[in-house]
Amino acid sequence: MSALTVTGVTKSYGRTPVLTGVDLHVPAGTTTALLGPSGCGKTTLLRIVAGFDDPDGGTVDLGGRVVAGAGRPVPARRRGIGFVPQEGGLFPHLSVAGNVAFGLPRRLRRDRSRVVSLLALVGLDAALADRSPHQLSGGQQQRVALARALAPEPSLVLLDEPFSSLDASLREDTRRAVVDALRATGATAVLVTHDQAEALSTADQVAVLRGGALAQLADPRTLYRDPRDLDVAAFVGEAVVLDGDAVGGRVASELGELVLGRSCPDGPVRVLLRPEQLRLSAGPGPRARVCAVDFYGHDARVELQLPSGRRVSARTEGGDLPTAGAEVSVGVQGTAVPFPVPAPSSAPAPRTETPTPA
Incomplete structure (x- = not known):
């Protein structure tokens, strides 16, 4: 070898x-x-x-x-x-x-x-x-x-x-x-x-x-x-990506307050969850509408629409599944992976000269 x-x-x-x-x-x-x-x-x-x-x-x-x-x-x-x-x-x-x-x-x-x-x-x-x-x-x-x-x-x-x-x-x-x-x-x-x-x-x-x-x-x-960036994250598996603001190792998001799995400076972030981290129930919590259910036998993929209109997927056991059109509560198990959002460029806009008439 x-x-x-x-x-x-x-x-x-x-x-x-x-x-x-x-x-x-x-x-x-x-x-x-x-x-x-x-x-x-x-x-x-x-x-x-x-x-x-x-x-x-x-x-x-x-x-x-x-x-x-x-x-x-x-x-x-x-x-x-x-x-x-x-x-x-x-x-x-x-x-x-x-x-x-x-x-x-x-x-x-x-x-x-x-x-x-x-x-x-x-x-x-x-x-x-x-x-x-x-x-x-x-x-x-x-x-x-x-x-x-x-x-x-x-x-x-x-x-x-x-x-x-x-x-x-x-x-x-x-x-x-x-x-x-x-x-x-x-x-x-x-x-x-x-x-x-x-x-x-x-x-x-x-x-x-x-x-x-x-x-x-x-x-x-x-x-x-722990992928290096969101492109890698999306390529090696299905990704649930949410926007939020990080403060002290936590982030407020559409799916409630999430705990971050690695250090991140406070400020705007995009966070990564995997579909198997989403837990669906009929209890209290952030709500979502079921758009589609794909049944695979051993498990199922449930496509959800959040109140913002963003669509995400949950992976769940193939037993008691919701139906399309139903409203469910969505919880999150485990931590989220943060990716800080770069601050917008502060470079001044290029000047445009007004031509002087000849």
Whole structure:
């Protein structure tokens, strides 16, 4: 296992900047998720680390060895990196055993026991070894692709949205198998995803990319509960954002007086709550009108309209739910995260000269 350190990496395609100076450290033996919307640069960064593209500036260090950005780059095949593409990329003319063994050194490719142990590592039965890739489900194909990537014991494993083509239940089972396999081998891994839940539940740390730069790097709980700004907050989960005035660690808002979860100077603020913090009841308290209810079985999303006209969402258990049009009381559990509102600029307006008639 090796640590990965990316320092000041930039990349443009023509006149379009894609990465604008990314710094990222992935400790050895951990998994980091690169999370961001389409076009933010996460796949480009993965390709640079893999050696498929070269950076315009900055360096990539793998296990104390600079592999890109300082002189001649180390070719992809010599970086000791395992790569799992989005669709698995299995060789259709090879069996499952042949695909897995392809990642092994030549002297070990005929070692059937090694192939069987790798299949077991990713949660697959040895009976699948002689099947062709087209005889497997999508989730099984992705596990075979991971076994192939892990076979040569790489210093780093890169996964490019490996679960995006799977249905919901298969995605969850495959994700768990992949996480278990990575942890069992102690591999260092980088996962590219646009799925917030996948990033939060899979990685030891999450790197949020925005506009080609690193917006925040933190462990999943910190990222969700204490985001750096409201844009990050809204991207890693549904956000309830309210305006108010902070005084002494509390803020008056449409949902009553809220306790702040971190220090903040007194004055105008915008505060962040998560939908699961809102508690609905028929008792006294701030009122809201139910606009819609989306039932998911285990829980439900209730869209509310506050007296100001602002719409927010509450996440609640799927049992006794209000109906659209009903009026409910809204309470808040836990603390709010404040973001001070910058004071308006006091710069004087530019003077306009009245032309003098000729």
